[in-house]
Every structure is written in C-alpha cells, then in structure tokens.
Amino acid sequence: MKEDIKENKLKGWRQFVQLIKQTEPPKLLLIIALCMSFATTGVGFVVPLFTKKLVDGFSLDSLNYWQIILLVIAFIAQAIASGLSIYLLNRVGHHVVAKLRDRLWKKLLHLPIPYYDKNDTGETLSRVTNDTAVVKELITEHLANCLSGIIAIIGSVTILLFLDWKMTLVMLVAIPVAMVILMLLGKQMYVVSKGMQDETAKFTAVLNQVLPESRLVKASNAENIEYDRGKRGITNLFNFGLKEAKIHALISPLISFILMIVLVAVIGYGGVRVSSGALTAGDMVAFILYLIQIIMPMTQLTMFFTQLQKAMGATERISAVLEHDEEDINEGKELDLVTEPIHVNHVDFAYGKEEILSDINFTIEPGKVTAIVGPSGGGKTTTFSLLERYYQPTKGSITLGDTPIDTFSLHSWRRKIGYVAQESALISGTIRDNICYGIEKEVTDKELEKVVKMAYADQFIQALPNKFDTEVGERGIKLSGGQRQRIAIARALLRDPQILMLDEATSSLDSKSEIYVQKALDNLMKGRTTLVIAHRLSTVVDADNIIFIEKGHITGSGTHNSLFQSHEMYKEFAKQQLRIQE
Template structure:
C-alpha cells in the first residue's frame, strides 16, 4: 500500500477489509433519512407557534410532530447500530490482518520493535480507525446534509437573515483551520508516546521477578513517572487546544444567535415576519451550529486515523518470513551440511565467518567455545530465524531455504535452557502448535510424559494434565518445565533435535532426571547441542569449537584435547 499524507492510504486500507457494503449503505441512508426528518421539525414547530392558542391549536400538527420524533428515533437507532456494527467488523478484520501478519514476521523485525508498541498498533490504532468510521464519519455526513438542508430552507424563509448568519462562516473557518492543524500534530505525538509507554509497561510487567529481585522498583517508578509526564504534557496541549476551540466557537455562535434574535425581533415587531417563522429560523440555526461544532472533532479524529493508518500499513507492508511456501520434504536419514556460512545482525558487524561442517544422520554435533562466539546464532540460522548473509545450509542435496518453513520446523525439536512455556494447562503446552492437538488421546500424552520422566509430578497435581502452569510456567519448577518441554519434543517426534544446554539452569537432582530424559530423546536422531559444560558433550561424535564467529577446531573430545589449546584449557578447568 502506497504511503502518503492524503486519504488514499486510509481508504485503500478500509477497502482491503471487505467492508460490509449493504450494512454501510443502509446505515448511511438511515442517517440521511434521520437528518431529513429532523429538518421538518422546525417547520412544524413554527406552524404550531403561529397557531398557538387553546381554541386554534391543531391536533394534527401535534400528531405530526410526535410521529416525526418517533420515526426519527427509530431510524436513527437502526442506522446507528448498523454503522457501529460496520465499524466493529472493519476493525475486527483489520486486527485479524495485522495479527496474521505479525505472527509471520521474521524474528529480525521483533529484534527492532518493542512488543508493547506492536500491541498498541493492533489494539489502539485500529480502535482510532473504528471510532472514525462508526461514530465521527456518520455524524459528519449527517451534519453536511443538515447544514445544506437547513441553509436551503432558511434562504427560502428569509434570505437576508440567512446571509447575515453566513457571515460567521469565514470567521469560524479562520479559527478552526489553524487549530485543527495544530491538533493533528499533537494527536500524532500522543499516539506515538502512548505506544512507547505501553511497551515500557508490558516489558516491566513481563520481567516482574527480575525487577523485584533487583530491587529496581525506584528505577521503574522513575521510568513510569517520566512516561506518564510525557503523556500528561501531550494531554495538556490537547486540552489547551480544545479549551480554545470550545469557547471561541461558543462565542461566535452566541453572537450569531443574539444578532438573529435581535434582527428577527425587529422584523416580528414590524409585522414582516411571524413569531413562528422566527422560532423555525432559530431551530434551523441550531441544526447548523451543532454539526459545525462536531466537525472539529471529525477532522481531529481524521488526522489521528491517518496517523494510525501509516503505522498499520507499515506493519502490513513488512516482509513476511521467507519460506512460508516451499517444498514439503521428509528429512529422515538425511545429512545436514553447513557450507561457508557467514552472518551479520547489522551491516558491517559480522557474527559468523565462513562456518562449514557436516552432520550425518544420527550424529551428535556439539558447539563449544567462549560466550558470544556465535553458537546461539548458528542455532538461529539452523532454525531459520535468520537468513545467512552468505553461504548455504543443505539437508541432503536440498537447500533448507527451498523447504517450506512449516515442513522444516515441524521436523525439528528444540529444547532450550530457558524452558519456555505458554500460559495455559500442561496439556495445552504439550500439544502447542500441533494441528491435531485436540484429537491427541490422553494415553499418548501420558506416554510422552513418562518418556520425559514428567508423569510422576503431573500425577501429583489434583488436575493432572489440566493443571494451569501460569504465565511463562511460573507455577512449575525449572526441572518440571524442562521435562514438559522434553515431553513436547517426544510428542512431535522430530527428525532433528536442537538443545541449548538444556540442563544448565537446573539443580543436581533435576539435572540427573532431565539428562536421562534427553539421552532417551536423542536416540536415533541427529542432534545439535550448545555446550557450556564440556561434561555434557564428551561423547559427541563431533565438537565444533567457535571463537569470535570463526570455527577454530573440529573433532572428537579427545582429538580437540590433543590439538586445540583453548579447548584443552576448558577441559582442564571443567573436567579435572
């Protein structure tokens, strides 16, 4: 979608949501009818006033006024609901589009964007668009029709008084245009600051234990106060503009009303105008004033929606993860070959330099070396979170980038030291991501739990598989979370296993149980291991030693002890 400062991107975005045209049309027609019906009320009221006496009071005029009021209320209610429903459907579709896009964006995107800001785009920015469509736009359309109809009738009633009234238009425009432009800038700044503040709050809450353990309440308090202060300043600037718009508009309109009443009173006294005509004229005047005052809100909301549209389009136009489509291939008994792979997160800052190695089916390949050497980055490339800057990774004779992401990742089991879990039940965590999750029988879940030595503690919970684990699994111990992750890997039955020092953060008792589960999981699978402790990889078929992104040694534990000085130092420190 092309981005510019006009309305085209906004209209294009709305069109892409498959607007329910029938409901929108009926709603707008209802809004127009409501306005047209409203235009008859001052005329009927004028007739009522001119014939106002108990003797000459027309029952038919009273009935007509009551019918008009009821009809206007019914049509207005129907059109209001339909337009609100259209707005809700548009925003629901827009949020669906954004969510579908977000979960397909590459990891690189989220490296640069705070999660809270992304949440704000999906929730707050789409809400601004919804308010414009369902509330302000119908009011704007109805207001225009009301003004055109009222001015036309007033010109017929008394063109001199109407022209006198219209002198207020250029005065109002001179006030509203510069204030509206200023309001647009303030609104845009307020949206940006709201997104930043939301991101800060979400990040702090997600790491609440770190904050508590670090006694960082005062630091976070200050960050919150600073963010709230920025929002306050934007809010006060917005309030100051509203404080100018309201009284100025009120003053102009009151002057117009006073002038019209004064001039109309003279006309009535002279007999050139009836009292009913003056009342009708004033009522039509109000039907012009109220829409004009609401136009300020419409144009403010329009500017907000244009700003929100830019941010929404930025997300929708971002590139998806490469490889959503590709070859579906079974990688059983196929070797993995990394050929001359280099990678940089940022241009000019390489993390890996010309890495090459081969993993044969069923082999255990371990990565060792100093922290920051590039071991986790190599894992990220194998998982296809990132694309190599140069070089290629092949499975058999096929580049992994020719495979669809779903095909590739569904055949990989990943067990990390972070033992990540989703909020929900143990059952939901075991089956997470599996398309047939709901149809997996409990017998199979208990089977993989037993294989991971997790069945014992799960049975101790009163709710068993339906036990809630809390956000990020906080209700479980590290060893329990890790065993559920291993059970999840068993359930997926992966062809390739990737382990990022899966026992590093566990106590000795949990480590023994988890290590036994991992050993069982590794049987018959090609396994990649990141090792921080050499004791876990001494039996590896091949150890790849990485320093500062470069492979400086490849071989078995014994070969590296004999031939690689730094590895030998690591071994002496850890194993003797």
C-alpha cells in the same frame, strides 16, 4: 516544511481510506445506518416549519389534530431511526476493528524474527489495541454525526435561503472564519495525536517489560527505578493529554463564540425586519430554530475533524505493520525425510554492521550427534537461528544434501525440528496445553503418558492434584526449572522430530534435575540427527563431532580426544571442567 506536513496528511488520509476499504465493512448495514441518520435529520427540518405555522396563526380552531398526530409519529420514527442508526454504526465500527485486529494478529504471527529484534513488543501490542480503538471511535461515535451534520447544515441553509436570503448571507459570513480556525488547530491536533500514540506505545512497552519480570524487580530492589520509568511515561502522556485538551478547549469555544455572534446578529437584524413587516414572527422563530440546527452539527463536525486527525495518525502506524514483509510458511516444496547430511557452506552472518559469523563451514551427519562449544558470544546460538531459518545468511548457504534448505517450505522444515532451549518457553495454560503446543492433530492421554515417561516427567506430573490439567502459570512460573525442561522435552518427543537442536538444555539446572533431564535427552536423541550447544563438556564428550567456535570463527573440529590433543583452548576448557567435576 509546510509542504511535507501537507503531503503527510494527504498520505495519511489515503492510508486511512484504504485501510477501511480493506476491512470490507458491511456496506448494506452502513447504508441503512446512514439512511436512518439522514431520516432523523430530515424530521428536524419539519419542526421549524410546523412551529412557524403555529406562531403565525395559532388558535384552537386552526389547530389540526391530524398534523399533531403526524408530528408525534414523526418524533417516534425519529427516535427509532436514531437508535437503529447508532446500533448499526457501532456494529460496522466493531466489524472494522475486528477485521483490523484479525489482520494485525495474523500479520504479527507471520512477521520474521528480525522484525521483533528491531521493534519493542509493547509498542507492537499498542498498534493492535490502542490504535485500532481510535479508528473504532471515529466510526462508531463521529461518522454518523459528521454525515448527518453535513446534511443538516446544507438542508437548513437551503431552507433559510428561501425564507430570507439576506439574513442567510449574514449568517454564512461565519463559515470561512470557522474553517480557518479548524485548519490551523487541525494541524496541531495531528502532531499532538501522533505524539500521544507514540507515547502510549512506549508506556505499554514499559508495562510489558516490567510486569512479567516482577520477581526480578523485587529481587533487585528495583521498584523505585521501575516506578520512575513508568512515572516518566505517565507524565509524558499527561503532558500530551494537556496539549490535546488545550486544542479542544480552543476549537469548541471559538466555534461556539463565532456562532453565538452570528445568532445575536441574526436576532438583531431579524428583529428589525419583523418590525418593518418584511418577516413574520413565525419566519423569525423558524429562522432561529434552523440556525440552532446548524450550530449543533458544526460542533459535531469539529469533534469529527479532531478525531479524524487521531485516526489518521493511528492508521499510519497500523499500515506500517501491515506493509512489512512477512514469512510465507507454505512457500516451497514439502520435506518428507531428513536422510542426508546438513552442510553449512562458508556462511557469514551479521546483525546490521556487526559481524557475528565468518566463513562457518561444517557438516551435520544424519543420525549422529554434532556439538558446538566455545566461549560465550562466539556465535553458537546464532548458528542455531540460521538452521531454524529465523535469519538468512549474509553470505554462503545451508543445504540438505545438495538442496538449499530455503527451497523447502518453512512449515515442513520446522516441523522436522525439535528444539529444547536453555530455559524452555512455556505458555500460560495447563501441562497438557504445553506438551501439545503446535501439534495439529488430537493427542490422546496414552500418547501423553508415553512421552512424559520418556521425558522422566511422569513422576512429578502424577503427584500434582490435576495432573495434565495443572495450570503452569505465566511462562511456567509454578514449575521448577527441571520440570519445565522435562515438559519441553516431552513436547519435542511428541513432535517426533528428525532433527534435534539442544541449546545448553541442562546448563541452568541443579545436579539432581540435570540427571533426570540428561536421561530424558538421551531418550530424545536416539536415532535423530542432533545438534547440541554446550558449555559443560561432560555432556558432549561422546559426540561424534565437536565444533569449537570463538569470535564467529571455527577454530577446530573433531572428536573429544582429537581436539584435546590439537586445540589449546578446548584443552584448557576440558581441564578446567574436569577438574571441577572431579
């Protein structure tokens, strides 16, 4: 167990160093900052020696004004160097964090859909915000103190050995004791900090789940339930915070206690040596001042050590995200035209051990409408996801003509697809932003007006005060379902896709909205290879081919009339829905 902890800490340290290297911190700025910090520390070495001279031979006649002027200049230079060091180190820290967040953001955008199936979005967000902030704090607030502290300790001990080696040895007895305390409590801090970061990620996940769905919470009278969920997270964070506080409460006072004992011992022993004439009073004062210069850095080193444990835990999680396999959207050949049929060849697919599709085999003819119908949970949307290449089949293949679709670059393949979902996603922004989303070229007002007219969205957009510049709210909450669908159709029209995928695009709409959306879809489907998922058979009775999927198997295919005659469940579906419509 101890070996595992030691190995994990060593791995964490290596990950931390490697991660910082990969951000390419500005080395020149770092060197200048550290030099300034060392200069600040160096001035501190002069003060005790100057004080020693003053104490041993102080008189107005012996007072050298040039020495005082030089000392004042040294203090001013020390203040300037300290300020520059703090600024430059903060700049380096922010550079490292910006690079880390840039890498994480780019990585998250290119991670495949299965990653998001397995990982909570809120926890992933915590990696980008909270964990990177821990790394920044280590660099900006503790790194300079650590390095200058080490210089201060080494320099002070060296000078003290020259002043009086016997008293210095008395003082050095405290170092092994302090190191043992730091090592024992450091292990606890590593465990606690990892737990704290995990709990922070979970709490962020709760916030991310609940706040965007505030209407659902209120409609369900779930305020108390969600309060209890959040309260548990807050309580857990509080408990971890207390554990962390206990470690801090032990480390600093224990180190200070040891150092104070040393200080008392040095003063007592030093007093004896001064009275015996082995030391001058000035030597004694200088010795105490140097001892103080050791005590302060020891406290700073303690803080650096505890913060380093946190940073190592944070980088472990950041590295886990960065090391995950990502989609290369540009790998593969470019797809120009979709003129051949799409063949789904004996495809199986499973989420882990749960089989979703089994031996799915059908063809989507170019320029025609293929519909997929069947009971809920049969695998219809999963089939769409395979065609979008969100997932890879566990068995079988999907080809365009004779060419497997995974030989085309993801970018060029998805560029040929227009997708309209049951509840189309909108981003927070304007109507213009949403229609033009993902379009790489500049879109003119004339082009916008054309597609919104074809999508039957022009009437409600023109009635809005700011028209295309109207804010839609988070996830389009300021618009009705029918309006959101028509904006999604306008977006698809602007992309001018060759393959169109409609996932129950009218199932959640009222009858009036459905009429407009269906007309817009008719405009969108003209001349395109279209694949439709539908519960309402009235929307697909005219499809060129209807595929019936149940429990992951295709149990029938053909036109509406042929399936009505040959497929019992399709016939039952059709009778029920036609009766409802009549």
